[in-house]
Amino acid sequence: MAETNWKHVKDENFSTAILPWGATEAHNYHLPYATDNILAQEVAIRAAGKAWDKKAKAVVLPTIPFGVNTGQMDVKLCMNLNPSTQYAILRDVAQVLDKHNINKLVILNAHGGNNFKQMIRELSLEFPEIFACSVNWWQSTSAKPYFEEPGDHAGELETAAVMHLRPELVLPLDQAGEGRAKTFKMNALKEGWASAQREWTQVTPDTGVGNPKAATVEKGRVFFEKTTDMIADFFLELHRADLKDMYE
Numbered sequence: 001m002a003e004t005n006w007k008h009v010k011d012e013n014f015s016t017a018i019l020p021w022g023a024t025e026a027h028n029y030h031l032p033y034a035t036d037n038i039l040a041q042e043v044a045i046r047a048a049g050k051a052w053d054k055k056a057k058a059v060v061l062p063t064i065p066f067g068v069n070t071g072q073m074d075v076k077l078c079m080n081l082n083p084s085t086q087y088a089i090l091r092d093v094a095q096v097l098d099k100h101n102i103n104k105l106v107i108l109n110a111h112g113g114n115n116f117k118q119m120i121r122e123l124s125l126e127f128p129e130i131f132a133c134s135v136n137w138w139q140s141t142s143a144k145p146y147f148e149e150p151g152d153h154a155g156e157l158e159t160a161a162v163m164h165l166r167p168e169l170v171l172p173l174d175q176a177g178e179g180r181a182k183t184f185k186m187n188a189l190k191e192g193w194a195s196a197q198r199e200w201t202q203v204t205p206d207t208g209v210g211n212p213k214a215a216t217v218e219k220g221r222v223f224f225e226k227t228t229d230m231i232a233d234f235f236l237e238l239h240r241a242d243l244k245d246m247y248e
């Protein structure tokens with residue numbers, strides 16, 4: 001949408017809005033602060049383009065560049081948006097869509113600290129006509145076959161994807177940290193059945209979680225194409241879906 005114009009938009013009958021949502025934060029030494037924004041935007045555009053070729057009327061909105069980074073406040077210039085602010089933004093976006101009868105919304109998320117599940121519940125009460133959902137792009141297919149060690153944050157997966165999409169923004173990998181992260185001492189937290197926020201600077205010295213060293217442009221390209229195929233299929237199904245007949 002950012003690159004089109006009123007001439008094309010005014011008569012187009014969009015069924016679905018795609019809202020890429022990223023974050024602005026340190027990504028180890030070697031990846032740009034906008035990593036999650038680049039990934040959210042490029043995945044959304046590529047997947048919507050593939051779906052559009054099959055006649056899915058999905059419009060990609062501009063990327064929201066700030067995410068929830070409450071655990072990274074002590075990392076220089078990690079830009080935190082509190083969850084309540086994030087909901088306020090989501091709500092205003094939904095209000096515009098509602099006004100123009102676009103009643104299918106996909107939040108295309110690229111940041112682990114963003115979690116829209118509860119927000120979508122609340123949104124459903126305010127805008128009952130809108131079907132909202134969220135996709136974590138990196139989870140649309142298993143990363144295991146594509147990477148030695150995908151990693152959580154600025155690891156092999158994200159590094160490879162940015163090397164593919166914006167190679168000029170990635171420092172040589174010999175300048176990257178190893179992304180070695182500590183885990184909680186307490187068992188319940190370590191095993192994941194108790195959950196808590198991690199204090200980032202106490203967990204990882206280079207801000208990365210996951211070793212990026214095995215990342216390659218080719219791995220990034222193959223994974224990007226696979227995930228955008230998956231997500232494009234979802235956009236197409238959603239475009240065709242009858243919101244009054246969603247269950248089988």
Ligand SMILES: [Zn+2]
Nearest residue numbers: 035036154158
């Ligand atoms: Zn990231």
